[in-house]
Amino acid sequence: MTFERFQLLAEAWGGAIARWPxxxxxxxxxxxxxxxxxxxxVLAEARATDALLDAxxxxxxxxxxxxxxxxxxxxARPERARLWRWMTGAGVGAALTAATAAGVMAGVNLSLARAPVGEDDALLTALYDTGLADDFGGSS
Amino acid sequence: MTVNDPDQDLVARVGRGDPAAIQALVARKLPRMLQLAHRMLNDAVEAEDVAQEVFLRAWKQAPSWVPGAARFDTWLHRVALNLCYDRLRRRREQPMAEPPEQVDTGPAPDRDLLARDTRDRVTAALGALPERQREAVVLCHYQELGNIEAAGLMGVSVEALESLLSRGRRALRAALADLKE
Known part of the structure; x- marks a missing residue:
């Protein structure tokens, strides 16, 4: 290596040869x-420039x-996954289930006046056990 | 040709949504991206914007990242540099009435004023370099990229990169000659 090449490399890459190509x-x-x-x-001059840069x-x-x-x-954005799931097959399935549930609920409402309280509770518990609560804002 | 990428496994885990990998990638790369943008733009607020945008793109890219073609770190640098150049171009087209406000991110207040003055002058001198010289110095001195990687990012030959580096460092030395005494 010539002195000129050594000087040029120090000018470009600094005073630590370990950092040269x-x-x-x-x-x-x-x-x-x-x-x-x-x-x-040559290296001392380059090291002085390195020190300036490091400041x-x-x-x-x-x-x-x-x-x-x-x-x-x-x-960190689980709601996106939830939206995606809703827009895909699982979501469609959940929608159909929800529509069915709505129909059942309507039937429940119509029969509330006549049905004993214990039967209503059992029916509502069964609905929630299907996991519908999760698909409408639950924690899953 | 395939490259050896130290971030390959981490990026794959990020692509699968692994929260620990996401934290690790941010710890590893956010300081680098923020410092790169800060040194290219000399503006703390814009640097944060660029760093955020780089990571937004990284989150999109990670699931489909194909290892072997390029290092992920090089790709991040390319994204960050493009964003910086977009902003520098806009500055030229719409000159600011006032220079960007500098946020003090330096040493604690108990450091002496001389150190602060040196830091501010060096930062200003770096910001005053011609863009290509600044880019070369930032990539090679601060980001510690190799000559082939940095030249590839800048789209120049290794010889041209060395020339930009030499000129940039000489200009800095001349601008700060009184500080070296």
């Missing part, structure tokens, strides 16, 4: 061994930004 490092270390004073002078503002993400980013990740 991998394919240049062996030749650079060989140059250092052959001409240590010239190499040191620049280095912002860290706030907790609010991190939380906002995570909240918009797919896994």
């Amino acid at each position: 991998a394919e240049t490092q062996d030749a650079a270390y060989a140059f250092m061994a052959a001409a240590p004073e010239r190499a040191d002078a 620049a503002v280095s912002p860290a993400p706030s907790a609010a930004l991190r939380d906002h980013v995570i909240a918009r990740a797919p896994a």
Whole structure:
């Protein structure tokens, strides 16, 4: 490696040869061994520039930004999955079940005046046991 | 040609909606994306906007990410740089009446004023570099990308990248010559 090439690489990549392109490092270390004073002078100048660059503002993400980013990740949005499920077969099935349930409920309402209270409770419990509550805003 | 991507497994888990993987990817990449955008735009608020947008696109991309063609980190950089250049272009088209407000994200107030002055001057000098020189310095010095990766992102040869780096660093050194004493 020539002095000019060594100088150019230090100008571009800084004062740490370990951060230079991998394919240049062996030749650079060989140059250092052959001409240590010239190499040191070039590297010292480059290290000074590195130090200046390292003094620049280095912002860290706030907790609010991190939380906002995570909240918009797919896994953090279960309501999308619920909507998708609703719009696909499961949702259609649930809709048909709901329509059936509505019909049953209408029948229940019509017969409330005559049916004993214990029978009504049993019927409503059976409806909820089908899982309809989940499809209308439950916690699943 | 396939590339060795250290983020490959993590991205696959993100694509499956694994909450722990999402947290890990954000911890690993959000600081990098925020700092990249901040150094390209020299504006804290716009940098946060860019970082958020990068991750929105990452969340969309992860489920269909095909490993082997490119590193996910390189893809993130490309997205972030495109967003930064969109904003820089808009600035040129609609010059601001006032320079962007700088949010103090630096060291604690008990640091001496000299350190703060140095930090602000270096940040300003970096922001004043021509865009391509700044991009080269940001990608190679701060983001620690390799020469081939950075040159590929910038669409230039490795030799052109080295030239941009040298010119950028020389310009910074000249602008801050008094600080080196």
